[in-house]
Amino acid sequence: MKKYSSLFLVMLAIIAGCQKDFLNRQPIDQLTESTAFVSYDNFKSYSWGLYDYFQSYGVTGSALPTYIGQETNSDNYQISITGNQSSYTTGLKVVPVGAGGATTALQIAQWNFSYIRRVNVMLDHIDASNMTQVEKDHWRSVGYFFRALRYYDMIAAFGDVTWVDHALNINDTTELYSERTPRDVVANHVLDDLKWAEAHIKTDGDGVNTINVHVVRALISRFGLFEGTWRKYHGLNDANTYLQACTDASQKLMTSFPTIMSCYDDV
Numbered sequence: 052m053k054k055y056s057s058l059f060l061v062m063l064a065i066i067a068g069c070q071k072d073f074l075n076r077q078p079i080d081q082l083t084e085s086t087a088f089v090s091y092d093n094f095k096s097y098s099w100g101l102y103d104y105f106q107s108y109g110v111t112g113s114a115l116p117t118y119i120g121q122e123t124n125s126d127n128y129q130i131s132i133t134g135n136q137s138s139y140t141t142g143l144k145v146v147p148v149g150a151g152g153a154t155t156a157l158q159i160a161q162w163n164f165s166y167i168r169r170v171n172v173m174l175d176h177i178d179a180s181n182m183t184q185v186e187k188d189h190w191r192s193v194g195y196f197f198r199a200l201r202y203y204d205m206i207a208a209f210g211d212v213t214w215v216d217h218a219l220n221i222n223d224t225t226e227l228y229s230e231r232t233p234r235d236v237v238a239n240h241v242l243d244d245l246k247w248a249e250a251h252i253k254t255d256g257d258g259v260n261t262i263n264v265h266v267v268r269a270l271i272s273r274f275g276l277f278e279g280t281w282r283k284y285h286g287l288n289d290a291n292t293y294l295q296a297c298t299d300a301s302q303k304l305m306t307s308f309p310t311i312m313s314c315y316d317d318v
Contacts, residue, residue, distance in 0.1 A: 087176075088173070088176035088177075088179070088180055089180055089181050090180070090181055090182065091182050091186050091190075093180070094173065094177070094180070094182070094190045095257060097173055098173065098190070098193055100169065101166075101169065101170060101173075101193075101197045104166060104197065104200060104201065161204070161205065161208045161209070162205075162208075162209070164213075164215060166197075166201050167198055167201055167202070167215055168215075168218050168219065170194050170197050170198040170201070171194075171198070171215065171216065171217050171218040172218045173190070173194050174191060174194040174195075174198075174216075174217070175217055175218050177190055177191055177194075188251040188252075189251065189252055189253045191247075191248075191251065192247070192248035192249075192251045192252035192262075192267070193248075193252065193262050195244035195245065195247060195248040196244075196245065196248050196252075196262050196266070196267055196270065197262075198244065199241045199244050199245050199248075199270065199274070200270060202214075202237060202240075202241050203241060203270070203273075203274050203277070206234060206237060206238060206241070206278070207277070209231070210234045211231035211232060211233055211234050211237070212231055212232065212234075212237055213229055213230070213231050213232050214232040214236060214237050214240055216240070235287075235288070235289070238278050238293070239289075241274060242271070242274070242275070242278075242292070242293065242296060245267060245270060245271045245274065246271070246296070248267045249264060249267045249268060249271065249300075252264050252267055265304060265307060265308075268300040268301075268303055268304050269300070269304060271296055271297065271299075271300035272297050272300040272301045272304065273297075274293070274297075275293040275294060275295075275296035275297030275298075275300065276293075276294070276297040278293040279291070279292070279293030279294035279295075279296075279297060280294070
């Protein structure tokens with residue numbers, strides 16, 4: 052009996068001496084968040100998935116190429132089929148209420164933060180990587196661009212929308228159940244992030260068809276015009292801040308690409 056008691060005491064001593072993370076092992080056959088974000092190429096590979104936010108030339112099931120379909124219900128042409136008219140031009144647009152307030156299938160799809168989380172996962176791991184400061188600044192700029200692009204769409208759909216600047220987990224109950232952030236705050240975050248990205252991103256990005264300083268400026272121009280005119284014609288504050296940002300970015304783009312389209316009729 053004494054033999055077994057001694058063995059039991061030895062086992063207790065071994066267990067007590069073990070670190071509680073002793074059995075926590077990273078998988079050796081796949082990447083995790085803690086092992087996937089180390090080098091410049093790691094961030095580059097991860098970022099390819101963020102480009103999915105851009106629609107390609109055509110959309111499955113659509114009779115129109117994307118760039119033409121985006122003109123639907125604009126000042127260029129309207130759909131007159133009953134039930135398919137623009138809710139904006141017919142005065143039927145209803146802004147959801149409450150924290151989310153999404154009721155229709157389209158609203159539910161729009162009130163979705165999964166893409167923002169994907170961007171924030173990358174942003175959260177930049178500082179601990181092995182990259183140089185210049186490289187870190189570049190990828191932070193790319194992340195800011197994509198997050199701003201998504202928030203631009205959400206502001207257009209909802210006005211006030213919850214601002215989330217880091218990847219949340221299940222224990223972040225305060226943020227998970229928070230109210231919508233005022234439009235003023237979110238729009239200001241978007242513009243600040245885009246301006247920071249303009250100043251720190253690699254001028255030519257990572258090659259052809261990647262996010263570069265000109266792409267960032269194009270979004271500043273578009274978002275600035277959208278937010279500035281919305282504020283101007285709805286009597287909101289700081290309209291000129293966004294309109295000036297649009298003007299500045301547009302001027303830089305026209306200087307860089309003076310002959311991108313010499314004849315408007317060719318558009």
